[in-house]
Amino acid sequence: MSKEEKRQITEIPIGPYHPLQEEPEFFRLKVEGEKVVGLDIEIGYNHRGIEKLAESKHYDQVLFLVERICGICSTSHPFAYVNCVEEICGLDIPLRAKYIRSIVGEMERIHSHMLWLGLAGHFLGYNTVWMWCWKYREPLLELCEKLFGNRQHYAMMKIGGVRRDIDNAGGSAFCREMNLLLPKLDMLQKAIEDDPVLRARLKIAGTLPKKEAVSFCAVGPMARASGIDIDVRRDEPYAAYSMVDWTVPVRTEGDVYAKTMIRLEEMRQSVLIIKQCAEALKKAKGDISVQIKEVPPGEGIGRHEAPRGEVFHYIKSRGGTVPYRHKIRAPSYMNVFTNEYAVVGGTIPDAAITLAAVDPCYCCTERMQAVDGAGRQVYTSKQLIDICREKTFSMKRGKNK
Amino acid sequence: MIKNALKKSIWVYHFGAASCNNCDIEILDTLTPKFDAERFGIKLVGSIRHADCMLVTGVINSKNLPRLREIYSQAPKPFYVIAIGTCSVALGIFKHSYNAAGPADRHIPVDVYVPGCPPKPEVMISGIVKLMEKIDATKKKGVREI
Amino acid sequence: MELIELLEKNLGKKIKSLDRPREKRIYIEISPEDLRFAAEFLFNSMKCRFSTASGMDEEEHFEILYHFSLDSKGIFINLRVKTERKKPEVDTISDIIKGARWIEREMHELLGVNFKGNEELGNLLLSRDYRGPKHPLRKK
Numbered sequence: 001m002s003k004e005e006k007r008q009i010t011e012i013p014i015g016p017y018h019p020l021q022e023e024p025e026f027f028r029l030k031v032e033g034e035k036v037v038g039l040d041i042e043i044g045y046n047h048r049g050i051e052k053l054a055e056s057k058h059y060d061q062v063l064f065l066v067e068r069i070c071g072i073c074s075t076s077h078p079f080a081y082v083n084c085v086e087e088i089c090g091l092d093i094p095l096r097a098k099y100i101r102s103i104v105g106e107m108e109r110i111h112s113h114m115l116w117l118g119l120a121g122h123f124l125g126y127n128t129v130w131m132w133c134w135k136y137r138e139p140l141l142e143l144c145e146k147l148f149g150n151r152q153h154y155a156m157m158k159i160g161g162v163r164r165d166i167d168n169a170g171g172s173a174f175c176r177e178m179n180l181l182l183p184k185l186d187m188l189q190k191a192i193e194d195d196p197v198l199r200a201r202l203k204i205a206g207t208l209p210k211k212e213a214v215s216f217c218a219v220g221p222m223a224r225a226s227g228i229d230i231d232v233r234r235d236e237p238y239a240a241y242s243m244v245d246w247t248v249p250v251r252t253e254g255d256v257y258a259k260t261m262i263r264l265e266e267m268r269q270s271v272l273i274i275k276q277c278a279e280a281l282k283k284a285k286g287d288i289s290v291q292i293k294e295v296p297p298g299e300g301i302g303r304h305e306a307p308r309g310e311v312f313h314y315i316k317s318r319g320g321t322v323p324y325r326h327k328i329r330a331p332s333y334m335n336v337f338t339n340e341y342a343v344v345g346g347t348i349p350d351a352a353i354t355l356a357a358v359d360p361c362y363c364c365t366e367r368m369q370a371v372d373g374a375g376r377q378v379y380t381s382k383q384l385i386d387i388c389r390e391k392t393f394s395m396k397r398g399k400n401k
Numbered sequence: 402m403i404k405n406a407l408k409k410s411i412w413v414y415h416f417g418a419a420s421c422n423n424c425d426i427e428i429l430d431t432l433t434p435k436f437d438a439e440r441f442g443i444k445l446v447g448s449i450r451h452a453d454c455m456l457v458t459g460v461i462n463s464k465n466l467p468r469l470r471e472i473y474s475q476a477p478k479p480f481y482v483i484a485i486g487t488c489s490v491a492l493g494i495f496k497h498s499y500n501a502a503g504p505a506d507r508h509i510p511v512d513v514y515v516p517g518c519p520p521k522p523e524v525m526i527s528g529i530v531k532l533m534e535k536i537d538a539t540k541k542k543g544v545r546e547i
Numbered sequence: 548m549e550l551i552e553l554l555e556k557n558l559g560k561k562i563k564s565l566d567r568p569r570e571k572r573i574y575i576e577i578s579p580e581d582l583r584f585a586a587e588f589l590f591n592s593m594k595c596r597f598s599t600a601s602g603m604d605e606e607e608h609f610e611i612l613y614h615f616s617l618d619s620k621g622i623f624i625n626l627r628v629k630t631e632r633k634k635p636e637v638d639t640i641s642d643i644i645k646g647a648r649w650i651e652r653e654m655h656e657l658l659g660v661n662f663k664g665n666e667e668l669g670n671l672l673l674s675r676d677y678r679g680p681k682h683p684l685r686k687k
Contacts, residue, residue, distance in 0.1 A: 044464045046419045047672040049498035051657075052683050056497065065494055071423025071519065087569070115426065138435045152423050153518060217597045217646030230596070236571060236621030301572060301614065301623055314601045314614065327601035334599075334646055464674035499679035500672075 027339070027355055034347045039340055054326035059085060059159060059295055062323065066313075069328065071152055072115060075108045076306030077313070077328070078157035083238055084302025084313040085159050089292055095284045097161035099277040102240040103174065104148065104156045105304065106270035106277075110181070111140050112307035113263040116359045117188065120260065123353055124201060125389030129191065136184050143177055161289025171278035178271045185271075189264050197395045202257035206342040206354030209254055216338045219331045220309020221266065222358060224250045225258035232305040244276040256357040263359075266307075294319070308332055308359050332360045349391035410442030411533055413483075414452035416472060419500075420459025423519040424486035428456060431522040438526050442533075454481040454532060456525075457489045461508060462500045473509045481532055483513040485525060490516045550622065557588055571620075574612075576627040579637050582613075585626050586640040589615045595624060597644045602654035604686045609635040609660060630660070639665035657684040 030038030050069060054062045066077040079101065086093065093101075114137045121129025141151040147170045148154035156162050166174075192198055208218070213226035223230055231248040233241040249265035251258040297319045304311045309331030316325040335358045343351045417425045431438040432445060446452050449472050461469060473480075482505070487493035489505040505511055512535065515528040554575065555562065561581040566574040577585050589595040595615035602611045613626040630637055639662040641648040651662040652671040659682040662668060673679075 044670075044672045044674060046459075047462060047464065047500050048419050048460050048495050049500045049683060053495070053498055068421045068423075068494060068518070071421040071426060074421070074423065087572075134430065135435065151519075151521065152426075214596075215645045217644065230618045235618045298568070299574075301625075310598065312598050312614070314612065316601075316603065325601065325603040327599070327603075329599035329650075333649065337646065337649060462674075463677040463679070467674075467676065499683045500677070 027343075027351075029343070029348065029351055031348060036343055036346055036348065036351050039343050041336065041339065043336075051326055051328055054323055054328075056322060058321045059323065062326065063157060063159070064155065066328065067153055067155060067157075069330065072112050073108060073306045073308065073311075074153045075104050075156065076304050076311045077330075078155075079105055079239075079304040080302045080306075080311040080313040082157045082159050082302065083304065084300045084315050085295060087300035087302060088295055088298045088315060088317055089159075091160060091290065091292060093161045093290060094286045094288060096165070096281065096286055097288050098240040098243070099281045099284055100162045100166055100288065101157065102244070103166065103274050103277045103281075104154065104162070105239065106273045107140060107144060107174075109270045109307045110267050111137050111144075112359075113267050114140075116263065116307075116356075117260070120353065120356060123356055124198065125392040126198065129188070132184075133188070136181070139177060139180070143173060147173070158289055160292050161287070163289075165288050166278075166281060168282050171281050174278045175275050178275050182268070182271060185264060185267055189261075192260060192264075197392060199257060200395060201350075201353070201392055202260055203253075203255050205256040205346060205350040206357050207253070207255045208338055208342045210252070212341045213254070213338065216341070217334045218309075218338050219334055220306070221259055221262045222309065222335045222338060224248065225262050226254035227252040230310075232303045232310050236303065238304075240277055240280070241273070243280070244273050246273050246276075256353055259357050259359075294321075295323075306331055309335060332358065336360050347391075349387050352387075410444060411454055411529065411536075412444045412446045412452050413454045413456055413529065414446055414449045414472075414476075415456045415458070416469065418457065418459035418465045418469065418489065418505075419462045420486070420488065424458035424488075427519045427522050428458070428485065428525060431526055436522040436526060438522075438529075441526060441530060443526065443529055449476050452476065452480075453536075454483060454529070456483050456485050457505045457509075457511075458485045460488045460492060460495045460498070461502045461505060462498075463502055466502045466508060469505075469508060481512045481536065482509055483515060483528055483532060484511045485515045485528070486520060487516050487518045490514045493518065550617075550620070553593075554624070557592070558585055561585060571622045572625070573622065574625045574627055576629070579628050579630055582626065582628050583638050583640060583643065586613060586615075587643050589624060589626070590644050593617065597646050598623070600647065600650045600654065602658045602660055602684070604632075604658065604684065605629075606632075606686060608632055609658065611637060611654065611660065613640070635660040636663060637661070638663050641665050641667075656682075658682055659685065 028040040029036050050065060053065055057065055063078050063081060066081050067074050069077045114133050118130040118133030121133065144154060145151045147166055148156050149164065156164060208226050210227040213223050213228055218226065219230065227250065229248065229250045234248055246269045249262050251262055295317050297317055299316045302313045311331060312329040314327040315323045318324045339355055339358060343354050346354060415425065415428055430436060455476065484490045484505045488495060491504050492501055495501050513528050513532045515525055517524060561577050561584065563576040563578065590597060595617050598614040598616045600611055600613045602609065608629045608631055611628045615624045617624060628637055637660060639651060641651055648667065649671065651665050652668055654660050655662060655668040656671050656673060
């Protein structure tokens with residue numbers, strides 16, 4: 001690269017502490033004019049040493065620890081964790097617990113996708129979408145609080161089953177809430193499909209082809225939007241997922257629009273799963289958990305399809321009360337990395353929505369150091385939001401001419 | 402109490418340290434129609450230079466500590482800090498982590514503590530309103546109490 | 548048993564031991580020298596997805612488990628590689644599998660394993676100001 005070419009490249013850091021993304025991580029965009037030519041990713045702002053902490057905590061305490069890996073998908077890590085420990089113990093949990101676990105997992109998926117949808121609307125300048133989506137989340141969170149004990153961090157999972165039961169009235173409350181949710185999902189989908197500017201903005205941004213998604217080992221909606229048909233709930237069924245009817249949505253375009261549509265469809269499938277589980281619960285008799293005396297020596301793998309993709313837990317036990325080694329891999333660990341491909345070649349306004357389309361759960365993952373460059377241009381947070389929105393508004397203006 | 406609080410509006414800046422994000426989402430939740438923090442005059446701003454108050458969430462670790470100090474130094478004075486959530490108040494379950502650098506008040510002065518995991522939006526608003534009363538009270542006295 | 552036959556046929560003598568404690572969990576121990584061959588076979592030929600790798604301090608040696616997922620069958624094929632504690636070193640697989648780049652950096656930082664051929668090993672999670680124990684995932 002010649003000296004002149006070097007001078008023209010400007011670096012724009014987004015974050016940390018950027019209001020577009022509520023979690024701290026650092027993307028350093030290298031820009032030539034309006035085009036993104038390179039991306040450095042730095043994380044590490046969220047590293048809390050959880051794997052090491054787990055080695056000094058009793059198996060029951062580790063449950064509360066892993067729950068706090070991530071607030072939005074706070075059930076996903078306990079879910080994968082209990083699957084892992086129960087594998088080591090060779091334990092099969094009662095039927096009621098299976099249905100309840102699936103209900104909890106799917107409630108989380110709905111509220112997480114709804115949250116993301118709202119944030120995406122916010123980034124693109126559709127604040128009404130943001131307010132609607134977060135408003136629709138509220139009755140779900142209230143229901144969780146009533147039946148699980150908390151709006152988030154429900155602590156419903158327990159090694160051997162679940163901690164709280166859901167009675168018939170609770171099951172009916174879920175069904176009622178799901179029936180109320182369906183027309184809202186239809187409305188949101190229509191709002192996105194019918195707005196040509198929004199469609200256009202989502203379609204040109206952040207395309208990740210299948211070959212790249214495979215190479216980066218992407219998971220979850222990121223992978224399914226690029227044509228990779230994987231879903232832990234179907235590939236290696238656990239809880240009640242093999243006992244109810246549902247499908248895995250897959251698309252091939254790999255752009256942000258595909259990711260959005262997949263998340264909407266997943267919410268619909270979650271509604272189906274919850275309703276069937278709530279119905280089945282009325283007939284399922286028995287306990288909600290089994291006692292375990294101790295975790296024998298051995299190793300186990302536990303997974304759960306979190307809203308963002310496969311959550312992976314591996315534990316090596318040498319007997320005793322604490323895990324010898326606890327490996328945790330969150331889905332964003334694989335997915336955030338795909339930005340190296342998806343963002344480069346696009347423009348600055350599209351970069352913001354592409355980075356957000358990964359639905360990054362940085363509190364699940366951790367990483368890297370960026371290098372300070374010379375000739376750095378920094379946009380303030382307000383300027384970056386304005387750029388992102390201005391593109392939407394100018395596209396609207398162009399359309400109205 | 403609400404009459405007094407509405408005499409002044411407060412602009413808050415949110416600093417998320419190593420957070421599980423639950424507190425952060427609940428902070429943003431306070432802006433949604435159900436809780437509507439803006440009716441109390443609470444506004445979330447994107448730059449520390451426009452803020453009267455900083456909400457700190459999450460565990461302070463070796464990587465975000467310098468950023469915390471830098472941001473605090475850029476804040477216009479007088480300036481107030483609210484530690485939101487058990488992590489920033491007292492570390493909680495992350496107390497023995499090799500990467501934890503202590504609760505927020507080890508590094509910057511904290512005026513109001515709102516514990517909880519996460520604290521509900523109503524509690525957070527109540528915490529901010531408490532701060533607004535405190536500010537009002539100290540203004541009348543003519544000194545800023547820490 | 549078809550899957551096992553396929554693995555034995557292609558990895559042959561490289562398999563030091565094969566353990567199948569559960570139907571969906573296969574653990575194959577291989578030498579560090581054979582890691583690249585095995586990873587390449589699982590990722591490119593068998594189209595397994597690389598899920599992650601778990602590095603651990605087994606006191607007498609270090610052990611790294613590479614977790615590959617055969618999604619079509621819901622089976623995990625785990626490659627177990629042992630390396631000496633004094634100078635823990637393994638070949639990189641990040642050129643074969645892009646998704647392995649970060650986990651190698653993490654294991655290098657938290658455990659102190661060197662990945663030969665990975666040019667990007669350096670601080671990942673911990674800051675330059677970090678004052679805690681070096682390689683915190685090591686057992687004392």
